[in-house]
Amino acid sequence: MTAPAHTAAPARATGPAIGPAVAPAAVAMTDREQLLREAEQALEQWIRARAQEPTRQASEGFRLLALHRQGARGAPSFNACRETCREIAYHYNLLGLEADHPQAPHRLRMMQLLVRHLQLFVSGKLEVAGLGEFCCSSRPLRAESGSDPTGGKTDDA
Amino acid sequence: MKQEYQRVAYYPGCALEGTGHAYDTSTRAVGNALGLQLDEVRDWNCCGAMEVKNVDPKVQTYLSSRVMSIAAHEMDAKVVMAPCNGCYHNLKKAEYDLAHDGESRQVVERISTKAGHATYRAGSLETIHALDWIKDGIGEDELKRRVKNSLAGLKVANYYGCMYTRPRHIFPEKDQGPGSESTSQPHFMDDLLAAAGAENVDFPLKTACCGGAHTLSDSDTSTKLVLNILRAAEAAGADVIATECPTCHSGLEMHQVRAEKVLGEKTTVRMLYFTQLLGIALGVSPRKLGVHENVSDGLALLKEKNLT
Numbered sequence: 465m466t467a468p469a470h471t472a473a474p475a476r477a478t479g480p481a482i483g484p485a486v487a488p489a490a491v492a493m494t495d496r497e498q499l500l501r502e503a504e505q506a507l508e509q510w511i512r513a514r515a516q517e518p519t520r521q522a523s524e525g526f527r528l529l530a531l532h533r534q535g536a537r538g539a540p541s542f543n544a545c546r547e548t549c550r551e552i553a554y555h556y557n558l559l560g561l562e563a564d565h566p567q568a569p570h571r572l573r574m575m576q577l578l579v580r581h582l583q584l585f586v587s588g589k590l591e592v593a594g595l596g597e598f599c600c601s602s603r604p605l606r607a608e609s610g611s612d613p614t615g616g617k618t619d620d621a
Numbered sequence: 622m623k624q625e626y627q628r629v630a631y632y633p634g635c636a637l638e639g640t641g642h643a644y645d646t647s648t649r650a651v652g653n654a655l656g657l658q659l660d661e662v663r664d665w666n667c668c669g670a671m672e673v674k675n676v677d678p679k680v681q682t683y684l685s686s687r688v689m690s691i692a693a694h695e696m697d698a699k700v701v702m703a704p705c706n707g708c709y710h711n712l713k714k715a716e717y718d719l720a721h722d723g724e725s726r727q728v729v730e731r732i733s734t735k736a737g738h739a740t741y742r743a744g745s746l747e748t749i750h751a752l753d754w755i756k757d758g759i760g761e762d763e764l765k766r767r768v769k770n771s772l773a774g775l776k777v778a779n780y781y782g783c784m785y786t787r788p789r790h791i792f793p794e795k796d797q798g799p800g801s802e803s804t805s806q807p808h809f810m811d812d813l814l815a816a817a818g819a820e821n822v823d824f825p826l827k828t829a830c831c832g833g834a835h836t837l838s839d840s841d842t843s844t845k846l847v848l849n850i851l852r853a854a855e856a857a858g859a860d861v862i863a864t865e866c867p868t869c870h871s872g873l874e875m876h877q878v879r880a881e882k883v884l885g886e887k888t889t890v891r892m893l894y895f896t897q898l899l900g901i902a903l904g905v906s907p908r909k910l911g912v913h914e915n916v917s918d919g920l921a922l923l924k925e926k927n928l929t
Binding site for chain 2: 555585587
């Protein structure tokens with residue numbers, strides 16, 4: 465099963481902005497799509513840093529879960545973010561199923577916090593594994609979004 | 622109620638003699654209040670923690686096996702209880718390795734013989750966590766009956782950390798249906814605190830990494846991970862984060878302070894060990910539960926909620 469294409473979202477090396485809960489009217493379906501995409505991008509960085517091509521497959525309907533499974537292959541400690549990924553998928557579904565629910569802004573905020581946790585976790589794992597900091601590993605993403613002052617060039621490029 | 626949990630061998634581990642001293646104090650106090658007996662493992666040693674495991678996993682297996690050997694052979698215990706997630710995890714891992722890996726058995730046999738004590742054999746002892754001990758040694762109904770000071774009105778985010786349920790294969794008793802603990806959605810702490818009257822909030826980061834493993838090598842990442850957990854607990858409406866691991870607990874407390882100092886990010890949610898909260902519900906004084914030893918000002922919260 466191939467994952468549906470998600471709306472392209474700018475990568476954020478520092479994670480999604482965590483502010484006060486947004487007003488109900490501001491909870492749009494694109495918010496959850498963007499957050500899911502950012503979570504996938506974090507896992508893509510981990511996989512690419514280990515010289516692999518991120519899968520396009522989905523597991524249980526989510527590419528995020530397939531990416532996690534791929535990322536944990538040969539790195540059992542990466543399973544420490546398994547439930548975080550599953551919670552992101554759960555909140556994505558909640559927001560999709562009950563977009564008008566009074567708790568929707570709260571759920572979106574929780575999804576933001578979960579995605580941020582995943583990004584921080586991947587960042588720490590990259591550093592511990594000697595694969596570089598998240599900001600460096602995510603340089604291609606930032607270059608793509610136009611926010612990388614180096615234009616994606618490395619020092620020795 | 623499991624009869625074999627009424628009196629168990631107790632393995633506090635190194636952290637409970639240091640930063641987690643209040644966890645040791647409150648675990649013993651709750652056992653006392655509930656009539657559950659603890660016999661501390663004699664001359665216990667380090668479980669191997671992260672440090673030894675990273676250098677030589679087989680030596681870590683031996684270190685944990687020695688603790689189990691003393692409990693099984695010198696104390697004739699059937700059950701050993703470890704409140705620390707790291708110790709609990711390592712004893713369970715040693716049990717698994719000794720049951721499934723011949724090389725581990727050989728190494729443990731060789732070192733045990735050299736050290737002059739009986740070799741631990743897989744299956745001689747049951748390793749449990751403090752949560753299992755109270756949940757299955759007393760149960761929610763009996764706990765409810767003994768509550769003198771209900772935690773009603775206290776909103777709790779239960780934080781289990783990542784070692785209590787991972788890796789799944791070393792916990793064969795979990796995920797066995799009703800009554801057993803879940804590795805993906807652990808609930809034993811939720812169940813016990815609900816029985817004590819607390820209101821558990823939905824907390825999606827209950828098993829998320831707190832960054833404890835790289836708190837020294839990469840403190841900033843640990844601080845950010847902890848800050849995110851604290852923010853999630855506050856966003857969930859929690860007054861307090863209940864913990865069941867000394868490493869997680871001290872990490873949450875210390876990085877809460879560091880987040881404010883270094884990042885200028887203040888959070889107000891408090892941290893208390895689940896044994897401290899249960900002790901309060903059972904009518905034990907905060908001092909006897911070591912609440913004053915916590916970095917996080919749990920006492921102020923308890924006063925605010927009329928629980929002292």
